[in-house]
Amino acid sequence: MKTLKTIFGALGGAWLLATSVQAGLNLVVTTPDLASIAREVGGSQVRITTLARPTEDPHFVDAKPSFIVKLNRADALVEGGADLEVGWLPPLLAGTRNHKIQSGQPGRILCNAGIAMREVPTALTRAEGDIHPLGNPHYVIDPVNAKIIAAHLADAFARLDSANAAAYHANASKFTATLDRKLAEWTAELAPFKGARVVSYHKSWPYFAARFGLQMDLFLEPKPGIPPSPAHLAAVIARMKEENARVIIVDPYLNRKTAETVARSTGATVVDVAQMPGGVKGTEGGYVALLDYLVQTLAQALGAQK
């Protein structure tokens, strides 16, 4: 009986403690890439809960009830704003009962504000696969976009927590400066491979490709979200041979075996990549670590075939 009392007492105490420590902003961020930028900008003034895991398919995250609790207690929700989370965020939002994160509130932060979206469809038809009405939502992987997001987050955090406004802006400036410096390095590292063809599984890399001058117009999926068919793969293989494309990139949640099969027939190399920090080993450090990894592994793979 006494042990029981102690346990309950301890649990109660821990809970009280957990709920009473309320310094800074309590943020819920939908995906790990945005979370890593929010971490740079928010610094020690924010607590971040990330919903999607770095290795999972960000289009298909389960709308777990525990997420509703996290959203219910958030000061702000940071989301992509381009429908990447459309399959799981709306049912969560319906149950949060949190006015701070409702549409139009300062606590509802859409990161695509000010981003030049690519592939915005002029006609919506699912005959073209799972296309997003607001354009290709995988825009965070472009470092220039990351700078825009950081500045936007700093403004949004400053509005919500004016006491720490200076810190948020300073953090964002620092992060931007780092990205500017790194971007020069990354561009230089990939410069020798300008125009090189890289095959990807899903059409999630156009922003990265455009930034670093790579050609990414061959996909293992025949249409976005449609599983690869043998006929399509045969066409891809033929095209890869023709174009001498020797690198296939695969995100952690995609079927690596399909890529390996294609690689065997073409002599290509399969490279593990991710758009989420922590999605592949060695990228846990955050956004810059992820870009470092991507640039290095791609340069290595492309360089190996020269």
Next chain:
Amino acid sequence: MVGVTVLIASAVGARETNEIERLQRELRELREKMQSLEEKLNYAATNTTSPAPLEANRPTPASAPATPAKVWSPSDPLRVGRGGVYADLGLVGTFAVGGSTAKDIEGGTQLGGHDPNQNGFTVQGVEMNLQGAVDPYLRGNANLLFSVDSGGESFLELEEAWLETVTLPGDLQVRAGQLLSAFGRVNTQHPHTWGFVDAPLVNGRFLGADGLRNPGVRLSWLAPTPFYSELVLGIQDSHGETAAGFRSDGHTHAGTVGDQLPFGYRHAENDRGVRHVTDLLFTPRYVVSFDLTDEQTLVLGASGAFGPNASGSRGDTVTQIYGVDLYWKWKPARAHAGFPFVSFQAEALVRRYQLGEFDWDEQGNGGDADGDGFVDAGCLTEATGLTPAVLARETVTDYGAYAQLLYGFRRGWVGGLRLDYVAGERAAYERAGLLLADGTGGGTPLGRDPHRDARWRLSPNLTWYPTEFSKFRLQYNYDDRRARGRDHSVWLQFEFLLGAHAAHQF
């Protein structure tokens, strides 16, 4: 004095720093805008010179960089989907084809109102969903279901239509309108989200062919616990055909057994209206959820449904239904498009149903309206066959459960297995040796009430989702009804989805 000077100086200094920071920021923003514009120019330039892409990936005019959203004009076609519309409109069409060895498919082997209902083809339902923000305070949702019954007659059902508050103080939420009662899991899900072709037997038997739903209101509270914990109370009308088990009209979807004898072997008296608040249907529910690991989630719930029923003529009998439910799902950290996964779901229900007194001598003529000296055909008599049956008030207990396992073994493919069981405790009226009079002094002995007799069913199935907007499902049902024997059914279900797809609740 010195202190004040320092303060002023530092304030001025701070203002200057702020000013510099502001200018820096503006400069940075301008630079970014320039970069972004350059981007667009470069992209446009490279895009026109790039070699022709692979046939299937040829960019539609779509792949141009962002252009300002086109303003909709009344002459444009009305587009369905997210963005640029006031409501999301979606349509799900579900159909089945197959056959069964059973002679009484509709309401017999298949208890769900949208189950396959005949040999050959069935329109299980074409469901239209509209939802969106009503205003900053409310959101609205409506589900209209079009269907065709086994007789070829078209009908329209208002499945749900409700408004819901967005943010009330105290973590409360109110939903009001026509709504599915928050009882267990299957009852609140629309048929196209089920893992099987048909409704579980226990749901069909206790909560009705179309599920427990009625006009009313539902109040829910998200408790301030570290884990998900929600308390829900529904208050709804207790009459109408979608309040089966309460003051429904005893209608069972053109059922064969139902046509012969009503539930509890006594007719229902429904038209007394609502005289007191206890004449309404109350459905409390408590649900909790835990993330066992990063890859496993558990949801546990307990539900109740309490309200008057229509049995007997006194109008003071009540029904109590209790249920517990469990849902567990595993999805690995590297799942692609939601696969692979394993999920287990089970619900167990108990029903305590008060049957009212009922005298089969309704006209007071000894059950002999035609005056031939015998109790008329179709009337229930005592074991002697000579006098109409007089049924005493009693409370009967029924129980049932289902458990289902779904295994998404590769992308787009799900194997499923479900076990159903329902039974009832033998009641006094089933032991009384009653006869169904044949009009000539004799009759057919009645035993167990077919609405309450034991039966079980085993249903393996296989589903293929070409994309998340279409599916094909093949299911086999092995049915064992104690009084009627065994039946085999095979159904192929096919479904398409147009427009907005309301993301599913977990």
